[in-house]
Amino acid sequence: MNWQLLWQIFFVFTKVALFSWGGGPASLALMQRETTSTTWLPVGATSPQPWLTSEEFADAVALGNALPGPIAPQVSAYVGYKLAGTAGAVMAAAGTVLPTTVLMLVFLVYFFSAKDHPAMKAMISAVRPLVVGLLLWTTYDMAISVFRVKEQGWANGLANNLDKAAITVVSFVLLAATNINPVILVIIAALIGFFAYR
Secondary structure, rough: HHHHHHHHHHHHHHHHHHEEEEEEEHHHHHHHHHHHEEEEEEOOOOOOOOOHHHHHHHHHHHHHOOOOOHHHOOOOOOHHHHHHHHHHHHHHHHHHHHHHHHHHHHHHHHHHOOOOOOOHHHHHHHHHHHHHHHHHHHHHHHHHHHOOOOHOOOOOOHHOHHHHHHHHHHHHHHHHHOOOOOOHHHHHHHHHHHHHHH
């Protein structure tokens, strides 16, 4: 068992958890940046490789969205499992959940006495739009992978993947214009994939 790799997995996901704001989806931007830029030397490889490619990260997010529960531990477990099997998945999920849970318990003691303080309100008002920017960047980076922009360019990538573009647009419109449960859309998309893309 490679303890050095396991602890590195734990600390990378601890860093992601401690330095991302806005909940699980908002942490995906930092998680993607970390997992696609951190390198390791797999068994049999001659040069270091990134933990994940952008395409693999998109797969992890898709799988996480198809499952119930919070997405950040699910995506981190995917990465950990790829790198170090079950032990890696456990360390990744622990790094995502444990430090922030402890921090939250400590913070709660002080939060209710400070939540209306002008400095606290000012900081939160600046962090909220940052979270929007992080989510937009994650969406942009995933779109490059889904529509194969690097290989085909935006115009050809969209033209050659009109079905995927339609799924993207229809799901966005439904979520923006109705109260449909996102789980229903995930199930429908999974069924479309099962029957159309096999």
